[in-house]
Amino acid sequence: MQLAGQIAVITGAASGIGRATAMRAAREGARVIAVDRDAAALAELGPSIARSVAGDVLDEELARRTIEDTVHAFGRVDILVTAAGISLGKPALDTALDDWNSTLAVNVTGTFLWIRECLRPMTAQASGAIVTIASQLAQAGGRGNAAYVTSKGAVVALTNSVALDYADQGIRCNAVLPGATETPMLQRSFGRQADPQAARERSRLRHAMGRFGKPEEIAAAVLYLASPDAAFVTGVALPVDGGWLAA
Numbered sequence: 136m137q138l139a140g141q142i143a144v145i146t147g148a149a150s151g152i153g154r155a156t157a158m159r160a161a162r163e164g165a166r167v168i169a170v171d172r173d174a175a176a177l178a179e180l181g182p183s184i185a186r187s188v189a190g191d192v193l194d195e196e197l198a199r200r201t202i203e204d205t206v207h208a209f210g211r212v213d214i215l216v217t218a219a220g221i222s223l224g225k226p227a228l229d230t231a232l233d234d235w236n237s238t239l240a241v242n243v244t245g246t247f248l249w250i251r252e253c254l255r256p257m258t259a260q261a262s263g264a265i266v267t268i269a270s271q272l273a274q275a276g277g278r279g280n281a282a283y284v285t286s287k288g289a290v291v292a293l294t295n296s297v298a299l300d301y302a303d304q305g306i307r308c309n310a311v312l313p314g315a316t317e318t319p320m321l322q323r324s325f326g327r328q329a330d331p332q333a334a335r336e337r338s339r340l341r342h343a344m345g346r347f348g349k350p351e352e353i354a355a356a357v358l359y360l361a362s363p364d365a366a367f368v369t370g371v372a373l374p375v376d377g378g379w380l381a382a
């Protein structure tokens with residue numbers, strides 16, 4: 136059990152990568168605080184999850200209260216994983232200001248707020264591991280999703296800033312860059328294309344391994360970065376992308 140007794144806050148925990156990470160962290164012995172705006176899907180996570188918090192990651196008061204309640208109940212916060220995210224799939228010319236603002240808000244501000252709130256107990260206890268979820272597109276770029284690609288670049292920059300600012304206080308901060316991963320978000324993104332099947336094939340073949348990732352494969356990398364095995368790893372953006380960036 137890699138995370139025995141650790142307290143892990145995971146946003147976006149009701150679906151896809153966040154869900155797989157929450158279930159794996161619980162199996163590894165962590166007490167998981169699962170945060171998501173989808174209350175119904177949160178309720179389906181089952182009894183291995185210590186606490187479920189239904190709400191928007193952009194709710195500053197919710198973030199503050201959730202972390203305070205967690206410290207009150209469990210005494211500490213060891214791990215934060217920020218997996219909540221959205222993708223609207225539009226090139227710049229089609230991106231309304233609302234699309235731009237909402238994407239940057241959820242993906243960047245929603246990551247920042249939860250990091251800031253977790254840094255309060257983590258600096259007090261002089262330990263902690265933060266793992267953000269960016270995307271291989273943060274490094275490779277990508278067509279037809281200007282706000283999303285921009286937001287993921289910002290997540291990597293934020294991860295690096297936090298890693299540098301808190302490295303001497305026992306806190307590590309790393310990003311995972313997933314390739315296209317079989318989740319509801321990916322299904323939705325192909326569904327928006329004129330020919331979803333052709334878009335799916337193009338994306339699949341863009342990976343050197345010729346397949347999509349599984350949420351559990353991304354969760355395994357998150358777990359590594361969150362665990363004591365990564366004790367000397369900080370400020371890293373780890374591709375878990377079936378060779379997308381290598382190609």
Ligand SMILES: NC(=O)c1ccc[n+]([C@@H]2O[C@H](COP(=O)([O-])OP(=O)(O)OC[C@H]3O[C@@H](n4cnc5c(N)ncnc54)[C@H](O)[C@@H]3O)[C@@H](O)[C@H]2O)c1
Pocket residue numbers: 146147148149150151152153170171172173176190191192193217218219220221222241245268269270271312313314315316317318319320321
């Ligand atoms: N699936 C992929 O191919 C892929 C690739 C690279 C990166 N990512 C990133 O991985 C992360 C998880 O994506 P996924 O594919 O599992 O998506 P998903 O849609 O399956 O899950 C995202 C979860 O985040 C929650 N969420 C979204 N906005 C929220 C908000 N404002 N407040 C609270 N919860 C909110 C949703 O309710 C959902 O449960 C995202 O940051 C995504 O950008 C995904």
